[in-house]
Amino acid sequence: MPSSDAVDLSALIKAYDVRGVVPEELNADVARAIGAAFADVVAVPEGASSVVIGHDMRPSGPELVEAFADGIAGRGVDVVLIGLCSTDGLYFASGSLATPGAMFTASHNPAQYNGIKLCRAGARPVGQDTGLARVRELAGEYLGTSVPAVADDERGTVSERDMLAEYAAFLRSLVDLSGIRPLKVVVDAGNGMGGFTVPAVLGTGAGLPELPLDVVPLYFELDGTFPNHEANPLEPANLRDLQAAVVEHGADLGLAFDGDADRCFVVDENGDPVSPSAITALVGLREVAREQAAGHATPTVIHNLITSRVVPDLLTAAGARTVRTRVGHSFIKAQMAENEAVFGGEHSAHYYFRDFFFADTGMLAALHVLAALGGQPHPLSALAEVYQPYVASGEINSRVASVKAARARVVEAYVTQQGAGPVEVDELDGLTVSHWDGHPRWWFNLRASNTEPLLRLNVEAADEDIMEKVRDDVLALVRQGES
Structure with a gap:
């Protein structure tokens, strides 16, 4: 007591x-x-x-x-x-x-x-x-x-x-970039710790051999007042400088790190964002192939329930076992260790690796993206296309007077009445309603915030029209009667 x-x-x-x-x-x-x-x-x-x-x-x-x-x-x-x-x-x-x-x-x-x-x-x-x-x-x-x-x-x-040099050498030992084609990469550190780690890992700042990379730095000066933009690449506004610089410099890709540089976001040569789900699929397939080549028949990959369905689709087809978890790094890390998973990914751009103590590291994910891109001749937009076949709404927040009442309206329309046809429903984390095995293919998840009267909606569908229809229908139910 x-x-x-x-x-x-x-x-x-x-x-x-x-x-x-x-x-x-x-x-x-x-x-x-x-x-x-x-x-x-x-x-x-x-x-x-x-x-x-x-x-x-x-x-x-x-x-x-x-x-x-x-x-x-x-x-x-x-x-x-x-x-x-x-x-x-x-x-x-x-x-x-x-x-x-x-x-x-x-x-x-x-x-x-x-x-x-x-x-x-x-x-x-x-x-x-x-x-x-x-x-x-x-x-x-x-x-x-x-x-x-x-x-x-x-x-x-x-x-x-x-320990910076040891950290950089350890990451380099996990992904070999020495044989890739030359790449130009713009990196936006947002005045955060990426400005400290990128020169060591991707450059020669820690005494490691030079890589075939031309790194164009943005906001590498360490400044905890964040004078240029917030170090939160999850917000689209904070990617604009990177997107513009990639196009301006004719770069092959762009990387953005958050303040403590444990998350990594990717944009292609056109400045278009590559979704964290696509990165999860890309890196997951690389890690699965490496495990299988080493004789491990069915590697396990973890993903949270907001990631695109392309993740379990592609990984299962490749012979992996996938485990779906709640949102949040503690759940991912627990499942990583429990399942001896080789890799795990979240929609928020946290990437977890068995070979990195089951912990998350954006830098290691970046190395995998560079290796995948530099190991073949096509641009990143073409490479990423196979990992982004579906259309997602992104997370949409709605402030409501009663989370319970708003949720009940959605359940009544989509589950009780089954007006949309037979659906699968689970409550692993909030309410997930799926019509993925039917036609047209769609699913959505509605989760309550832990700290505010908010409902967070994520929708994915096989095409834009269906995604927008489901998104708008669910939002209308959630916001019904709200001012």
């Missing part, structure tokens, strides 16, 4: 990570308490002798890291500081050093935010049900009373280690 003096950290420490405004919600005192709690809940019970910590380019990062490290060392656990890194760089450090880790980042959130992504040794996730709830409770207790510390002679040590 938490102490009556405990501080409520539920607004800061969410289901999967820590994220809040600095210094109102997240400051040095809070970071120190969370560090001590992380040591007590994760590091010490695991028998870990150290915790590895990295941070992105946000100005508040170094002070928060110092306090967090002090909280850990105060519990008798050593700290290894790796300094500036991407989130997948921290996962690499946790995996290769076999130690718990903490990444200070707020991903694509605005400059006034910071946060912490925590993991167990081997980059295994720490979420609501795997220790984060207890970290939140214990950190709140420590803030309400005092942060405990061992005697001075028992304190953990704090050391520094640069």
Whole structure:
């Protein structure tokens, strides 16, 4: 039972990570308490002798890291500081050093935010049900009373280690680009950590051999105030500079990374976005073929339920087993490990690899795209066409007075009355209604937001007209009577 003096950290420490405004919600005192709690809940019970910590380019990062490290060392656990890194760089450090880790980042959130992504040794996730709830409770207790510390002679040590070169070499070892045709690639780092990792992985910044790549950099200067655009490529407006630059430079493709560079978005030579579902299919097929060549008959690939049906269609046809999961990285990571999956992908452009500690890395996905494109003569638009045969609406949010009532109207029309004909229905994550085995082919998913009175709609169909009809029909039901 938490102490009556405990501080409520539920607004800061969410289901999967820590994220809040600095210094109102997240400051040095809070970071120190969370560090001590992380040591007590994760590091010490695991028998870990150290915790590895990295941070992105946000100005508040170094002070928060110092306090967090002090909280850990105060519990008798050593700290290894790796300094500036991407989130997948921290996962690499946790995996290769076999130690718990903490990444200070707020991903694509605005400059006034910071946060912490925590993991167990081997980059295994720490979420609501795997220790984060207890970290939140214990950190709140420590803030309400005092942060405990061992005697001075028992304190953990704090050391520094640069792991960028090791990270870059490890990724290069997983995908061979040395024999591809020369490619010109524009990379928009959005002033985020891609500006730090791309020169090391795709260039010679970490001392690796030169690749047949002509990299045109956009916004590589590390700046946590994001002066050019938000580092969130999921928003179409944040891709415009990249799209224009690809066309201007006559590039073969463009890559965009989010703030902590764990997600990667791709545009083709015409500046048109290649959907994350298409990238999931492309990379998944490459990983499946590699596994089969190594004698593994039926590799497993994970995808969430919002990804295009092209993913299970193509992968199943290639002899893979596919597993459909709920939306969210914790679900994907859990299923990746449980199924020993070789690869996993999400519609949000998170890509997970067994050979990268079952963790997500946008950079490794980018290497696969470059290898696939450079290993054949056709442009990316032609290569991607086979992976994008269907038409999707993208995610559409509707603010409603009653999520329950709006959902009920959709169920009545599409399930109870079955006005659209026989459909398949499941509630793995929200409401999914599928007419994929009938004619015309379509499906939609309607999910409620966890934090707002919003319903999120995704529709996919075999052609544009059907997609638009289903989209408009469902939206009319959801928004019926709403002002």
